[in-house]
Amino acid sequence: MTRESDLPTGIKRCSETLLAVPGMHCAGCISKIEHGLVAVSGVASARVDFGAKQVTVAHVPEMPAPALVAAFRQLGFEAHALVASGDNPEDARPLLRALGVAGFATMNIMLLSVSVWSGATGASRDMFHWLSAIIALPAVAYAGRPFFRSAWGALRVGRTNMDVPIAIGVILTTAMSLFETVTRGPHVWFDGATMLLFFLLSGRVLDATMRARARRGALSLMQSSAPGGYILDAQGVAHWMMAENMAAGMMLLVAAGDRLAADGVITQGTSRVDSSILTGESAPRAVTVGDQITAGMLNLSAPLTVRITAAGADRAIARLTRIMADASQSRAKYVRIADRAARIYAPAVHTLAALSFVGWMLAGAGWHEALLIGVAVLIITCPCALGLAVPVAQVVATGRLMRAGVLVKDGSALERLAQADRALFDKTGTLTMGAPLPQNIDALDGTNAQVALALAQANRHPLSQGLARSLTSRGVVPVPLTQIEEMPGEGIMARWGAVTVALARPQVTHDEEDDAAVDVTIADKVVAHIVFADQLRPDALKAIAKLRILGLESSILSGDNVQAVTQIARALNLTAQANARPQDKIDAVKHLTAAGAHVLMVGDGLNDGPALAAAHVSMVPSSASEVGQQAADIVFMGDGLMAVPQAVTVARRTQAIVVQNFVLAVGYNVLAVPLAVAGVVTPMIAALAMSLSSMIVVANSLRLARA
Numbered sequence: 001m002t003r004e005s006d007l008p009t010g011i012k013r014c015s016e017t018l019l020a021v022p023g024m025h026c027a028g029c030i031s032k033i034e035h036g037l038v039a040v041s042g043v044a045s046a047r048v049d050f051g052a053k054q055v056t057v058a059h060v061p062e063m064p065a066p067a068l069v070a071a072f073r074q075l076g077f078e079a080h081a082l083v084a085s086g087d088n089p090e091d092a093r094p095l096l097r098a099l100g101v102a103g104f105a106t107m108n109i110m111l112l113s114v115s116v117w118s119g120a121t122g123a124s125r126d127m128f129h130w131l132s133a134i135i136a137l138p139a140v141a142y143a144g145r146p147f148f149r150s151a152w153g154a155l156r157v158g159r160t161n162m163d164v165p166i167a168i169g170v171i172l173t174t175a176m177s178l179f180e181t182v183t184r185g186p187h188v189w190f191d192g193a194t195m196l197l198f199f200l201l202s203g204r205v206l207d208a209t210m211r212a213r214a215r216r217g218a219l220s221l222m223q224s225s226a227p228g229g230y231i232l233d234a235q236g237v238a239h240w241m242m243a244e245n246m247a248a249g250m251m252l253l254v255a256a257g258d259r260l261a262a263d264g265v266i267t268q269g270t271s272r273v274d275s276s277i278l279t280g281e282s283a284p285r286a287v288t289v290g291d292q293i294t295a296g297m298l299n300l301s302a303p304l305t306v307r308i309t310a311a312g313a314d315r316a317i318a319r320l321t322r323i324m325a326d327a328s329q330s331r332a333k334y335v336r337i338a339d340r341a342a343r344i345y346a347p348a349v350h351t352l353a354a355l356s357f358v359g360w361m362l363a364g365a366g367w368h369e370a371l372l373i374g375v376a377v378l379i380i381t382c383p384c385a386l387g388l389a390v391p392v393a394q395v396v397a398t399g400r401l402m403r404a405g406v407l408v409k410d411g412s413a414l415e416r417l418a419q420a421d422r423a424l425f426d427k428t429g430t431l432t433m434g435a436p437l438p439q440n441i442d443a444l445d446g447t448n449a450q451v452a453l454a455l456a457q458a459n460r461h462p463l464s465q466g467l468a469r470s471l472t473s474r475g476v477v478p479v480p481l482t483q484i485e486e487m488p489g490e491g492i493m494a495r496w497g498a499v500t501v502a503l504a505r506p507q508v509t510h511d512e513e514d515d516a517a518v519d520v521t522i523a524d525k526v527v528a529h530i531v532f533a534d535q536l537r538p539d540a541l542k543a544i545a546k547l548r549i550l551g552l553e554s555s556i557l558s559g560d561n562v563q564a565v566t567q568i569a570r571a572l573n574l575t576a577q578a579n580a581r582p583q584d585k586i587d588a589v590k591h592l593t594a595a596g597a598h599v600l601m602v603g604d605g606l607n608d609g610p611a612l613a614a615a616h617v618s619m620v621p622s623s624a625s626e627v628g629q630q631a632a633d634i635v636f637m638g639d640g641l642m643a644v645p646q647a648v649t650v651a652r653r654t655q656a657i658v659v660q661n662f663v664l665a666v667g668y669n670v671l672a673v674p675l676a677v678a679g680v681v682t683p684m685i686a687a688l689a690m691s692l693s694s695m696i697v698v699a700n701s702l703r704l705a706r707a
Helices: 027-038 065-074 093-117 122-143 145-156 163-182 190-212 218-223 316-327 337-362 367-380 384-403 412-419 427-431 446-457 462-473 540-549 562-572 582-594 606-614 626-631 643-677 683-705
Strands: 014-020 043-049 054-059 228-232 238-242 251-254 263-268 271-274 285-287 304-310 406-408 422-425 482-487 491-496 499-504 517-522 525-533 553-557 575-577 599-602 617-621 634-636
Touching: 014 065, 027 043, 027 054, 027 065, 054 065, 093 122, 093 145, 093 190, 122 145, 122 163, 122 190, 145 163, 145 190, 163 190, 163 367, 337 367, 337 643, 367 643, 384 406, 384 412, 384 643, 384 683, 406 643, 412 617, 412 643, 422 427, 422 582, 427 562, 427 617, 446 462, 446 491, 446 499, 446 517, 446 525, 462 517, 462 525, 540 553, 540 562, 540 643, 553 562, 553 582, 562 575, 582 599, 582 606, 599 606, 599 643, 606 617, 606 626, 617 643, 634 643, 643 683
Parallel strands: 422 553, 422 599, 553 575, 599 617, 617 634
Antiparallel strands: 014 054, 043 054, 228 238, 228 251, 251 304, 263 304, 271 285, 406 634, 482 491, 491 499, 499 517, 517 525
16 A cells, blocks of 8 residues: 655655564563664654554555565564455464473473372482473473564564563573483472473463454455446446546446445435445435545445545545554553563563572582572562463453453453543444334334335335334234335335335425434325334443443444434433544544543444544444444443443453452562572472462452352
8 A cells, every 4th residue: 555644754655564573562562663663764654553463564665575574573573464354463373282282291291200209219210300301392392482482582682571581491490400310310390391381371372362352443444345336438338347446537336235435426316325334324314416425335225326536545434444543553552561560570580580690609509509599580480470460360351241241352451441431422323222213103003004014124224124123023914015116215115906005205394304204105195104213222321320430421422413412412411422423533532532531432333443443442332333343342242231331340350350460479479589599499399389379360360250
């Protein structure tokens, strides 16, 4: 993709390349990549999508992908270019295989160690040590690869990360154990090395599983418009053309039932279009010659001829995609608790282990004893408990929410949801059911109801479908119709025996908007005027009240018309903004964020995508558009809205458990590290103590499973 933009001096045009960077693990990685790449000649900007482990690099068109990969390598990260299909580099399968190998090795070595602990000596003990080595060496080499690669990538460019002390501890423990085996020493610690990898990989697998639930919404946003359409040539003959090949000035023929592939102005035809894709407006609107329509809108009633004004990357939906991608970066830059801890943990562990080794050497201990003490310090301070503190709590919490019909796609969303103090709600499909229902259904009875149902079932209009659902639920049986005919922009007519019947727009102006009413006509006589309204979700008022108790101020931010929004706002006692375009919604989120609020955005439509991405955290119902579901962090099932305050409550409790886990992990280190430094703890005891701390953290996290 190439486009003009605000570029650094000397760069006039810019291309974008999407690369997968699986080695990103924390906020420090994000900062290093985004700042480091900008310093590379020819690179204009770098934008990290941390959830998908991908980076979008804007650069001069002449810069090939291999040069970008080399730039990443200089920063200590492996990268590879992706195609536009949105490949996901975050694959948990290699980690699962490594976890299985580490678990298998740990169990078998522990069984062999039982004999040594039971008093085996001499040749028997040596045999068990060699058997342990035969199992442990290939297992460590295979299961430790994620940590070894990450540590080497950091050290190669002169930096450090959490994997450096892990790699050093595992390698030294394995090497010392092999040395003891060769020299027929009394103790080896192969089980400690494999156990260490098992617990560390458990944390990585849990974290990768959480990240795998995240989905990117920008691609689906672009796919919401048609892939192409029929272009009229100078002779008026229609030819199919892909959307990316269309240009301003071309004439686009849009049949009834087709979605627009480009923005334009209607030059011929009158119809009704579903514009909810961009405005969220629930009712279709009438359009005629001279009206502006945009890509993604659905033509409902009659053919239209449209003169294209914007195509390709200039379409409104493409601009919306870019807004959404840019907005998501505010969330990507969020620094999780684990990331903040990681910034200081690795250098502290390195320093402590090195000082222990040097101190014992100066105290007169031999290199063997000093090295064992240094290894014990590395193992006992290994961040297993810290690594499990967040993902275990998040997995347990998301499991509990899943049972309640709330699906959390990204574990970090729970941290952000716990911080939320301001809620913005879309109206249609979020606070309401998004399906207009007749308010005066009793106006239809007997034969009139049967005729109305027969007409409604034959029409795809949302009002017809709502009427059909209501009548069917009352046990009404439709009459047989013939000669059914669509009336473009008006409704549907048919023959019932020798009588003409119709379900159509009101011909007489009423107090309510015509788009929210239909007339049932039999023999040219209006027998019923049916008024429609969208219904509030059953527990919307209760959910808003619960959020208020939790300290979240709520308001409505909707693309619907003022009358419809005001009615819902009064029912829920909320402030509201109507006629909000996608840009208006994202501006509202940014304004509140700039004022210090942590915004929870709850929406459902494609037009909510940018705001969902820009908010501190976001939720959508399961009835939401695909783009809405992919842009949001959390999806809730069912018709109720109580899932929103329920998720906030669980998120806050999860945050409290995570903090407790960190306190437990740090407290363990405060008690155990002095013993390791003093030489009281062997590497094996250190591994057992480390495992015990991990189990305590897991047990504490399981408290979240209780309802």
